[in-house]
Amino acid sequence: MLLPAGLAMPLELLTPAQMARADALAIAGGIPGPRLMEAAGRAVAEAARRHFRPVRTLVLAGPGNNGGDGYVAARWLEQAGWPVAVAPLAPPRPGSDAAWAAARWRGPVAAFAPAEAARAGLVIDAVFGAGLARPVEGLVAETLAAAGGPILAVDVPSGLDGATGQPPGYAPQAALTVTFFRLKPGHLLLPGRSLCGETLLADIGLPASVLPGTGCNAWRNAPALWPLPRPGAAGHKYSRGHLTILGGAAMTGAARLAAGAAHRAGAGLVTIAAPDAASAATYRAGDPGTIVSEAPPDELLQDARRQVWLLGPGQPPGEETRARLRQLVAAGRQVVADAGAITACAGAPGALRGAAVLTPHAGEYAAVFGPPGTDKPEAARAAARATGAVVLLKGADTCIAAPDGRLVINDHAPPGLATGGTGDVLAGIIAALLAQGVPPFEAAAAAAWLQGEAARRHGPGLIASDLITFLPAAMEFALCD
Structure with a gap:
């Protein structure tokens, strides 16, 4: 289920570290990591199909779980008849959930390069997630900046700090961002809120019962x-x-x-x-x-x-x-x-x-x-x-x-x-x-x-x-x- 960032959305806000704890608690509770990644990637693909027409699509995939979500999204879009290629920044760590997702991708593989991004009608930014601790620069920044069409960001635009809403280096302007389970502070804080474009929240099967274990102590105002006081008859x-x-x-x-x-x-x-x-x-x-x-x-x-x-x-x-x-x-x-x-x-x-x-x-x-x-x-x-x-x-x-x-x-x-x-x-x-x-x-x-x-x-x-x-x-x- 995809929810626009409106009043019906859950109000809890999780920092990237707290979101990692939510994932870990869900997996420890018996939900396999690949199942969560499959749900996340499928949600990204669904958002792409709802908001954009089928065009040449390039998925920029990082080596971590964000990239794994991108591989899954590419597979679902290809099955829907979209022309899709994946451009890996680096291979996932062997044995990781992202490696599992990458192994299931049988479609075209492109170079991670500005020229490839410039040829795309839609770029799916699955390079880095909200917990990145270093500035985005060099090849990654150049490739994202060269995008020939709108950018759909997975979790956050690469380079955006999900805890503060600040990009310590470069972060692209996304037209649409799809995130999972709960929003992060960076989705609401400026300039992150603007860089995310429209933000959608996807339910990927994480149970709300993991929230107490995350240390969540922040909420979106609503x-x-x-x-509010309600005056009584005797007031x-x-x-x-x-x-x-x-x-x-x-x-x-x-x-x-x-x-x-x-x-x-x-x-x-x-x-x-x-x-x-x-x-x-x-x-x-x-x-x-x-x-x-x-x-x-x-x-x-x-x-x-x-x-x-x-x-x-x-x-x-x-x-x-x-x-x-x-x-x-x-x-x-x-x-x-x-x-x-x-x-x-x-x-x-x-x-x-x-x-x-x-x-x-x-x-x-x-x-x-x-x-x-x-x-x-x-x-x-x-x-x-x-x-x-x-x-x-x-x-x-x-x-x-x-x-x-x-x-x-x-x-x-x-x-x-x-x-x-x-x-x-x-x-x-x-x-x-x-x-x-x-x-x-x-x-x-x-x-x-x-x-x-x-x-x-x-x-x-x-x-x-x-x-x-x-x-x-x-x-x-x-x-x-």
Whole structure:
């Protein structure tokens, strides 16, 4: 069975090492390796037949299991009447499953060379799988680059790291990628997601019972992973939580966007704590449902019902903001630290310890923790370990990490979200969910997905305030999913 990379796909994500353990556990449980390879190759052939017309096809086969899948795919395509040749990079190891598959190929064998790839109407890239630990270069890179037609990649385009989505050397642009059992992080992380083209997941007979033995601790973001609050008949505004947002004096729009999103996301009460009378007047000109207070935060903290605070949108990244964060944490409040609250702790990640959720983009992350590097999941996890907070590292491939190592990758993020103010909306949604009792990891994951769904429903021309309008429809969809 081939599944497109959509909401019906299993949510667990396996690194290449974890996928190798899944294979080993299945084989130890009595499923022969050749049976799995036969199913994988047949799935590749089926995908080729569904997506492309019969053309001169060249299978570039590496010496490992990826190449073995390619030999099987070639055999099934030849049986379907396709003109197919296999170009081996090197012979498989004797006695391996790939050697078994190669021995069953009786069709044409071509040279592994750019000229052969250039003559093909379809190239099946079965050279290297997702676990390759070295850059692709030289003959392999030249041959893949010379492909005369579209590329169908087996598992991942050769050269792409399945754990990080990064190609340490060359990786070709695939039109279609077929992978097996579960997606890998590299199928969702950029640039891997783009290099894979359309990604299909094939069921090759690996039982889900092997998953606990893999150490899987990462998932693709979707409503099945988190609860959304459902107000009960006996509920009231205080039972739905009172969120307090510390507003800035200059960039007042940031706190207003966060407050509007928090209202729509279900917070029972939302207060903006204004720093002075002038900014309070600006805040009061906004949403009439938002409480605006000129009382100092020290006084507002006396109200035990104010358990969740949002600090950062529109806040200057100075010592005063940093001190306020320490005060809120010391008072035992749940704090969402965004924007100015994060950069106020530049070079001092320990100053963020005790916050519930951090929402840095790459630049803010670098200011506090250092450059995130090429392994975005590990960057998010490292920050979560260092601070004890849930870390939402933003982007089109947002990574949400918990201090215990759990990770969610959110690819539900239309390009229209790349506009000013959307981070304020996201922070407001997270804080509202926290106020309603959703745990921090689930609140961050849910907020990222809901924001993306609201953007998807709006379509082109999005500005940040539009997300607030479309948020209820996104929540209704998630509740029904």
